[in-house]
Amino acid sequence: MDWQLAIRLRGVVKRYGPITAVNGLDLDVPQGTCVGLLGPNGAGKSTTMRLLTAQAIADEGELEVLGFHLPEESKQARARCGVSPQLDNLDVTLTVEQNLRVFAHLYRIGRGERQAAIERALQIANLIDRRNTRVDKLSGGMRRRLLIARALVHRPQLLLLDEPTVGLDPQVRQELWALIDALRAEGTTILMSTHYIEEAQRLADTVLIMSHGSAVAAGPPSDLVAEHAGREAIEVYGPPAALAEAEAAAQAVGLRTRRTGTSISVLGVEGADGRAPEGERRPANLEDVFVLLTGEEIS
Amino acid sequence: MAVATTPRTPRLGRLERPALTGVLVREVINFSSYWRSATFSSTVEPTIYLLAFGFGFGSLVSRIGGYRYVEFVGTGTVATAVLFSSAFPAMFGTFVKYQFQRTYDAILAAPVDTEELVTAEALWVATRAGVYGCVPLVVAIFFGLNPAWGMLTVPGIAFLSGFGWACFGIAVAGFAKSIENFSYVVSAVLTPLFLVAGTFFPLSQLPEWAQVLGNFNPLHHCVELVRDAAFGTGGWDDLGRVAFLIGYGLLAWRVAIHAMTRKLID
Numbered sequence: 001m002d003w004q005l006a007i008r009l010r011g012v013v014k015r016y017g018p019i020t021a022v023n024g025l026d027l028d029v030p031q032g033t034c035v036g037l038l039g040p041n042g043a044g045k046s047t048t049m050r051l052l053t054a055q056a057i058a059d060e061g062e063l064e065v066l067g068f069h070l071p072e073e074s075k076q077a078r079a080r081c082g083v084s085p086q087l088d089n090l091d092v093t094l095t096v097e098q099n100l101r102v103f104a105h106l107y108r109i110g111r112g113e114r115q116a117a118i119e120r121a122l123q124i125a126n127l128i129d130r131r132n133t134r135v136d137k138l139s140g141g142m143r144r145r146l147l148i149a150r151a152l153v154h155r156p157q158l159l160l161l162d163e164p165t166v167g168l169d170p171q172v173r174q175e176l177w178a179l180i181d182a183l184r185a186e187g188t189t190i191l192m193s194t195h196y197i198e199e200a201q202r203l204a205d206t207v208l209i210m211s212h213g214s215a216v217a218a219g220p221p222s223d224l225v226a227e228h229a230g231r232e233a234i235e236v237y238g239p240p241a242a243l244a245e246a247e248a249a250a251q252a253v254g255l256r257t258r259r260t261g262t263s264i265s266v267l268g269v270e271g272a273d274g275r276a277p278e279g280e281r282r283p284a285n286l287e288d289v290f291v292l293l294t295g296e297e298i299s
Numbered sequence: 300m301a302v303a304t305t306p307r308t309p310r311l312g313r314l315e316r317p318a319l320t321g322v323l324v325r326e327v328i329n330f331s332s333y334w335r336s337a338t339f340s341s342t343v344e345p346t347i348y349l350l351a352f353g354f355g356f357g358s359l360v361s362r363i364g365g366y367r368y369v370e371f372v373g374t375g376t377v378a379t380a381v382l383f384s385s386a387f388p389a390m391f392g393t394f395v396k397y398q399f400q401r402t403y404d405a406i407l408a409a410p411v412d413t414e415e416l417v418t419a420e421a422l423w424v425a426t427r428a429g430v431y432g433c434v435p436l437v438v439a440i441f442f443g444l445n446p447a448w449g450m451l452t453v454p455g456i457a458f459l460s461g462f463g464w465a466c467f468g469i470a471v472a473g474f475a476k477s478i479e480n481f482s483y484v485v486s487a488v489l490t491p492l493f494l495v496a497g498t499f500f501p502l503s504q505l506p507e508w509a510q511v512l513g514n515f516n517p518l519h520h521c522v523e524l525v526r527d528a529a530f531g532t533g534g535w536d537d538l539g540r541v542a543f544l545i546g547y548g549l550l551a552w553r554v555a556i557h558a559m560t561r562k563l564i565d
Contacts, residue, residue: 014565016565022548047565050565053407053408054564055404055408055563055564055565056408056563056564056565057564074413075410075412076410078408078409078410079409079410081408083405083408083409085401085404085405085408087401087404088401089401089402089404089405090401090405091325091329091400091402092400093329093332093333094328094329094332098328101324101328102321102324102325102328103409105320105324105325105411106318106321106322106325106406106410106411107321107409107410108321130499235337238382
């Protein structure tokens with residue numbers, strides 16, 4: 001194949017009336033990597049996902065998925081992609097196995113291989129002993145796993161995960177992270193949108209931070225943190241007045257700060273001997289980067 | 300920076316068999332979970348019409364156009380059964396599938412285009428209409444309608460009419476902003492067409508302008524085709540009726556695809 005990028009977007013614009021949901025987005029997803037689209041609700045992540053399956057048609061820009069031009073060749077691209085949507089759209093009155101069977105047909109798996117594909121998907125979702133359970137009897141975590149397994153039934157070259165763990169309990173979320181991490185380890189190319197910082201930090205090789213429809217930074221999570229937020233941060237807790245004071249003091253000595261709900265984070269304190277305020281020292285993280293770059297709070 | 304612009308070309312429209320099959324398989328598997336209720340409503344309703352009108356009016360009007368009233372209504376209500384098992388499930392089913400279950404989002408993420416989705420859904424509903432449409436005829440046979448070889452064409456007539464009505468229902472669902480909007484269509488379009496189709500009384504009873512309008516009612520052509528098939532009264536004008544139903548089906552099909560593309564592809 002003469003393409004190395006599973007996804008290549010250049011200057012993509014998508015407008016809905018007066019609203020520009022995606023505004024000049026460039027995005028590269030190299031084969032065999034997991035790229036995280038990180039941004040708050042309304043940053044344009046879901047619209048980007050819909051553009052990749054041509055369920056939304058871009059107003060401007062170039063889109064290539066697996067070497068196919070969108071929207072003209074989107075059907076060929078879709079045949080080789082798996083999509084796990086943000087909103088659960090399983091057939092709830094059907095069993096787990098029936099749901100997979102429907103998608104084995106929709107993804108054109110030949111008669112001879114269909115059952116094996118279904119078994120493999122059941123195994124991925126860890127739902128072998130639930131195969132005959134109706135979907136409306138499954139827990140939220142099981143439904144999510146089935147949704148991802150359904151997207152993998154035809155061994156796609158590219159997996160699109162739109163907010164794979166939204167609305168799930170923390171332990172169920174970790175279970176799903178293990179599943180996604182295993183797929184990644186096998187070399188599946190993944191584009192994942194999320195508004196959970198930790199999810200992007202743990203699972204993505206490269207993170208693209210989106211705000212108001214465009215990319216504000218891209219790179220491996222640790223590079224982004226080192227580049228924009230430094231190595232360490234100090235959290236200062238206290239009543240609002242004390243926080244304002246600490247904020248002013250840190251800024252006066254040239255340190256960057258950001259507000260969180262209950263504290264002030266003073267960033268880049270590793271080189272600030274003596275100038276840094278008293279507080280809890282912690283490693284800098286993607287959230288610091290995000291807030292610094294966009295001025296927006298996330299999740 | 301210069302940005303290349305992508306013209307808003309629609310996705311390639313082509314009906315691929317694996318795509319149609321995929322959507323049909325989904326419907327068939329789903330049908331296994333709700334066939335009882337679908338069969339119940341699609342058979343009981345027309346049967347009630349048949350019994351109520353057949354015996355209610357039948358005691359007042361013994362014969363119409365040389366046929367016993369129960370025979371007249373029994374053949375006419377095939378069109379009613381077709382309408383009830385095609386337009387209504389298509390309207391509600393389509394709306395529920397894109398709005399509440401988001402099924403169409405899942406299907407369109409697979410290698411299936413809107414055109415194929417709509418076509419397969421309409422074929423499925425039409426097939427059901429082809430089967431359920433025969434129920435009134437079977438019931439009427441119990442009440443004394445003579446079986447005839449021509450009746451074997453009734454599933455085909457019901458399928459053809461059902462395809463048009465299925466597409467009509469899908470189009471309505473595609474244009475409707477909310478499920479409440481269906482009331483306008485049911486009251487202002489379906490009910491009049493259903494009553495003025497020649498099912499319960501011959502159109503010749505109506506003023507001339509209404510008779511002329513009746514010729515544009517697909518249900519009327521369905522009623523007449525079934526009667527001609529059952530009573531062996533077919534003629535050349537039946538070819539015109541078939542042509543009309545084909546034209547209606549093709550038109551409704553394109554409109555349904557247009558409506559659903561607008562709805563499903565941003």
